[in-house]
Amino acid sequence: MKTKVGIVTCGGLCPGLNNVIRSLVNELYYRYGISRILGIQYGYEGLIPSYNHPVIELTAAMVNYIHLTGGTFLGSSRGDQDVEKMVDTLEIMNINILFCIGGDGTFRGAHEIHKEVQKRKLKICITGIPKTIDNDIDLIQKSFGFETAFSIANDIIRNAHNEASGAFNGIALVKLMGRDSGFIAANAALSIQEVNFVLVPEITFDLYGQRGFLRVLKKRLEERHHAVIVVAEGAGQEFFECADENKDVSGNIKYKDIGIYLKDKISEEFENKGFPYSIKYIDPSYIIRSAPANANDSKFCNLLAQNAVHAALSGKTDFVIGFWNNQFTLMPIEMVVAKRKKIDVEDELWWNVLEATGQPISMKNP
Amino acid sequence: MKTKVGIVTCGGLCPGLNNVIRSLVNELYYRYGISRILGIQYGYEGLIPSYNHPVIELTAAMVNYIHLTGGTFLGSSRGDQDVEKMVDTLEIMNINILFCIGGDGTFRGAHEIHKEVQKRKLKICITGIPKTIDNDIDLIQKSFGFETAFSIANDIIRNAHNEASGAFNGIALVKLMGRDSGFIAANAALSIQEVNFVLVPEITFDLYGQRGFLRVLKKRLEERHHAVIVVAEGAGQEFFECADENKDVSGNIKYKDIGIYLKDKISEEFENKGFPYSIKYIDPSYIIRSAPANANDSKFCNLLAQNAVHAALSGKTDFVIGFWNNQFTLMPIEMVVAKRKKIDVEDELWWNVLEATGQPISMKNP
């Protein structure tokens, strides 16, 4: 085969990236006999000559052990790059297939690359492999790394619970990933069953007043003398002034830190009321997203990569490998980036969370 | 509430049993205010007075930590017991709801208990919670403990692979659970991607001859100098004489040990041929089934128990809590024990296994 393949990983870390890279290489090499496989370093930056990131010629031996740790063997970066320059590089390198592992922003970039490729009438297949630790890509039932993420969160919350119950009126406040969707927080709470409050972006709440969070928290402490709170990073953004909304280099809104904010407000309230308490704030995001994939996610990554290779080598382009109704699917890139998947508060998942935590249906004042 | 509840665990160990027990107790106590919860010891034996197994009065405090290890807090046993005596005990103890956690045999027993309860016109609800580490109960998409089982198998196979590759022409032979269905073996192979042969009950194979397993194994060793074989305990039973089929106390056929058999046949063949080799046989079943549930299984156990409690307290009886199409279901007991779920060799799962292992579609001679 004369096929030459590029692999690029973009955006934040997610458990399973190395499994996907390894499985792509193994599948290309052992099943299809393709040995010219280039690892593009540091995301789309690696396709822009001025960054001077050399490509890595990937072999099966080189990637044999990489899935035993987390992170990405290829490095990553955020943000858009000049599409014409990227396609120039693909042309110069003679790349026929480009596997883009990333989320929304990455896929928008991949789609732009595809359009430029079409314009130039090149034969370069652009394949997206969806990566979202938050499990929030629309029309995709589950994404790799998500189960690993809430499983590690489960263990960390167990330790947080030890901190909470180890002190009189002890509070443990754990911030988890979840910019727009609270799936990690919700699933971790369902698995550990020691969480008393799950705060997610999908549901607004008040801090003060009759029904407000601080009053409910105080009541919980008076009854049981400890409390565990899990807050998704995107929760409570309504507490911050809109004027401050800056965007980061990927075009995402820079979220204010709800974890620090809540810690400060809880402390302030209980100090003012002379209510004895102790609070421990835990922000494990960088530990979770950089961990290796668990066995079930590893399986999923392997199958995802195999399906991606089959589809790309059958000539398809501008698509994403999806998963829906327990089946792998092929989806046009444009379709999956249209909107985000969110927790439906009328659905069983959220009712299970309410039952597991015992938190009120609403912490909004009327 | 005057409701009095019994909980009984039957059959072999499975990761998550303690999570189910704990969640039943917590749900009954914290949501429904039921504090009279009896743990029946050592399976159905605990309902037969002559065994002298005292019941345990379960409290939330008592079960608070039990899910942190595997096994069953209540003990278990195999085999049928006298149905009339069991119902006598339920009557004497004033039990209104009996949660039976077990597999096929347990459910047949539960259904008999239910029939006797009906005959006596008693008000005792009989609820089944399906436990099958092999994931082989029909009409139930996934059972608790199964993911934990293949995840631990994944780690053990990684070590086995180290044994194989650590010796010239090294062979690691791992026997896994799977009496009638090879799901654990298949899923473990898909997650670890280091297995060269998966032998399951659903597919017969020859040892000798042109296409036979021993010849394919030798070829693999000649090419790569090590091999990893995973065999489900129910595979290759056709090699043993039918006359020997005894049944154990649960009514299951006592399977001949295919692991030992294969190890002997491989050794014999390669000794005879003067082919240098080294073989390590690993039988981790007791280590796997007695381990604690992972986070995803814990979540599943919690939801299973909560659904069971809701259904039982709404007056339903003679049913099993199922899971189908990612939804919890209620199934008549008789329906789920009718037949077993098996790997469909025409299905994607098995094709993925063939791709991951590189083993031939058939190892049967024409």
Add this chain to the structure above:
Amino acid sequence: MKTKVGIVTCGGLCPGLNNVIRSLVNELYYRYGISRILGIQYGYEGLIPSYNHPVIELTAAMVNYIHLTGGTFLGSSRGDQDVEKMVDTLEIMNINILFCIGGDGTFRGAHEIHKEVQKRKLKICITGIPKTIDNDIDLIQKSFGFETAFSIANDIIRNAHNEASGAFNGIALVKLMGRDSGFIAANAALSIQEVNFVLVPEITFDLYGQRGFLRVLKKRLEERHHAVIVVAEGAGQEFFECADENKDVSGNIKYKDIGIYLKDKISEEFENKGFPYSIKYIDPSYIIRSAPANANDSKFCNLLAQNAVHAALSGKTDFVIGFWNNQFTLMPIEMVVAKRKKIDVEDELWWNVLEATGQPISMKNP
């Protein structure tokens, strides 16, 4: 036996607390037949009536599973309490032996209790079991939980390394425990071998100037494009003004947060210089100290508890169970609180760290 025993845990969490509690109870009950064992809740607060913390009557069944998670089953608190009131409570409760599990401050309290007990001519044995996750108690070779702490730190640093190497000029900055002694940071660095800078309280350093840390860090990034920094919480305190030294309720100096400080200074420097970089700050202390003990620490906790029970029941008092030269020892309380154990920068340990990290012997300007 008419002996009545009290157990109290004080100060911050440490892996192994529950193992010690469990082993004390098991040893007292199974070896010495003592069944009157009281768990004092929330540290010395539990001996002061006005706090209203009820004691727990401990049984072997109750503590059977507690070592499977971290934290302390009894709760803890910091700070001194009124010695006369505590001894009043010991008298009223008829306690004959008090096991105090804690660090320096706890032992000073225990010694005061002993003096008051002597003054009143009571027969109450006061036994100290040393707890210091930092491994910094003088004359004690190793303390329980320390190995677990640096082992978990090892895993977290591996993930941090994935964050660092996953970005161009990526920096991962991990703050670990170590108020006065950098043993956890040093040992974690030796086990993982991916750390480039270990900053400990024993060695001062400059940020700026020819030899300063920021310049060395920049050089490392220019050469290898990623860097992992581990800083003990007590390092670099000289950067903060002495006037700010407040003491917390245990009498410890409240340390300024060197982690946040370093993160800010690194960011400021590289922003100003227009040097591309990315920094991830990780503070895992609450996750580490609340984790369960590993196998080797569990063994150590068991032996520590057994030795403590033997010594207490042989009539000894006002002592601490130590460990020196691979042997358990009995030390007068006053002796072990006299000064702290610290890293000797002339010793092999520190030379090994310099070799493992490649960091300069000194980052002080002349």
Add this chain to the structure above:
Amino acid sequence: MKTKVGIVTCGGLCPGLNNVIRSLVNELYYRYGISRILGIQYGYEGLIPSYNHPVIELTAAMVNYIHLTGGTFLGSSRGDQDVEKMVDTLEIMNINILFCIGGDGTFRGAHEIHKEVQKRKLKICITGIPKTIDNDIDLIQKSFGFETAFSIANDIIRNAHNEASGAFNGIALVKLMGRDSGFIAANAALSIQEVNFVLVPEITFDLYGQRGFLRVLKKRLEERHHAVIVVAEGAGQEFFECADENKDVSGNIKYKDIGIYLKDKISEEFENKGFPYSIKYIDPSYIIRSAPANANDSKFCNLLAQNAVHAALSGKTDFVIGFWNNQFTLMPIEMVVAKRKKIDVEDELWWNVLEATGQPISMKNP
């Protein structure tokens, strides 16, 4: 540097082998600038041309991830090889330093190589790095992999205990490594505290009679209804006939399987007596020895390798890197192979085991 280095691993697997290989390569390359490092494959076989095992030219990149799994990257083999041929190979390859990682047999081989090297007046340094999972090399306080081994055994025994307590009169019988010394069994029992019998090679016992093991076991079951037995593989060899003593290819006596033997004898006895029981036999040796090293062993491996490199490059030869009194040492090879380290039954370790298990001091009839 023109130095050329060879690394060879011999004998059975042990956690930490890959850490030692990786640290040797890193230390040689990064500290001493040596880039000609050859991995000899499959033990001493790799030095005999007729086996056709190619050497591997090792680089830092190649070994970067290998410590994340167990086994040996280089492969191993047992048994002696022709010394003259091995030295011929070393000469032809221009090797100046040979690192031999292995146990007694390996060191005897290394010493023979050294003598032949001396005879030929060659300049080849022979360095031994002691590997014994049993921790039984004389004059060496602790060996790498040993702590990992008993730590994994601890977890497996916890699961075995779940099997035992999950059945009425349930027995779990776990066979662990320990040919001549029972250190793994003893230390695992001290860490888990759920073992009722530790059977080691150092102490003979009777099966039958008043004081015999089977009677004591039955008594334990009658009282507590479950029992956990840990047996080192070298225990009870006196039950087998001496005439059967064959030696394996390494010159070790082939031990009869005491695990199977005990399982059969226990079953026979209780069947005969009509005593209800259930027994689960677990033999996890291949899973334990092929696992990756834990953090403390990783640290130890790193320091061992660094010390070995320093010593070899300072011109020393025919020595082993030891560890005694918490210090690394250099020992003449001949000294460490003279005799084995064993449990002293008068020592604290064994007394602690008796206390932790509650087993009788002697199970020998008078």
